Amino acid sequence: MEDFLAQYCAASAARDFDTMMKAVAQDAVLVSPLSGRAVFRGHDDLRILLTAVYSALSDSSWEAPIGTGDRRVVIGHAKIGPVQLTDAMIIDLDADGRIRRFGPHLRPWLALTLVAVRLLPTMLRHPAVMRRSMQTPDRT
Template identity: 55%
Template sequence: MTDAVPQFRKATESADIDALMETLAPDAELTSPLSGRLVFRGQDDLRILLTAVYQGISAMRWTDQIGEGTHRVLLGEAYIGPFRMTEAMVIELDQHGRIRKLSPHIRPWLALTFLAVTLGARLIRYPGVMRRASGARPHTP
C-alpha cells in the first residue's frame, strides 16, 4: 500500500470496517477525542472501537484534505443521532503508507456528548478494551 488515505476516506464514508482495517498499520493507535487520555492500540481493539463508532455515525462525508507525505488532516461532517457534527481527523502514516496514528477532533459539544453516551453503551461489553486504552493494568487477585 502506498497511501492508505483514499481507501480510509472511502471505507469510513461507507462504514466498511474490513476495508478500514486494511488501511491501518498493525501497531496503529487512536487517541480518544472524548478524553484525550484514552489511547486505543492494535488491530483487535481498534476493530471493536471503530465498529462501535461507525455503527452510530451516519452520512459521513469527508469534504477536504490537507497535507501530504506522512501527515494529513481530513475535514468532514456526519450525523450522530439527530446531531450534525464536524470532524478534523489528523492522520500519521507509517513508512509503508499505512495509518499509524488517528487523532479525531469532533465538534460541537452536543454531538460529542451524544457520541460519548452512545459509544459508552456499545463499549461496555468490552471492559478489556477500555482498560487497555486507559493504560491500566489488569487486576490480579
C-alpha cells in the same frame, strides 16, 4: 504506493469495516477525543472502537485530505442522531502509507456528547479494550 487514507475514508463512509481496517497499521493508535487519557492501541482494539464509532454515525463523508508526507488532516462530516458532527482528524501515516495514528477533534460539544452516549454501551461490552486504553500513561 497505495492511497490507504483515501481507502479508509471511502470505507468508513460506506461502513465497510474490513476494507477500512486494511488501511490501518497493525500497531496504530487513536487518542480519544472523549478523554484526555485514553489511547486505543493495536489493530484489534481499533477495529472494535472504529466499528462502534462509524456504526453510530449516519451521512458520513470526508473532504479531500490536506497535507503531504506522513501527516495529513482530513475533515469529516456526519450525523449522530439529528445533530451534525464535524471531525478535523490529524492522521499520521507509516512508511507504507497506512494509518499509524489517529487524532480526532470532534465538534460541536453536543455531537461529542451524543457520540459518548452512543459509544458507552457498546464499549462497555469490551472491558479489556477499555482497560487497555486507560493503562497508557502518555498520549503518544
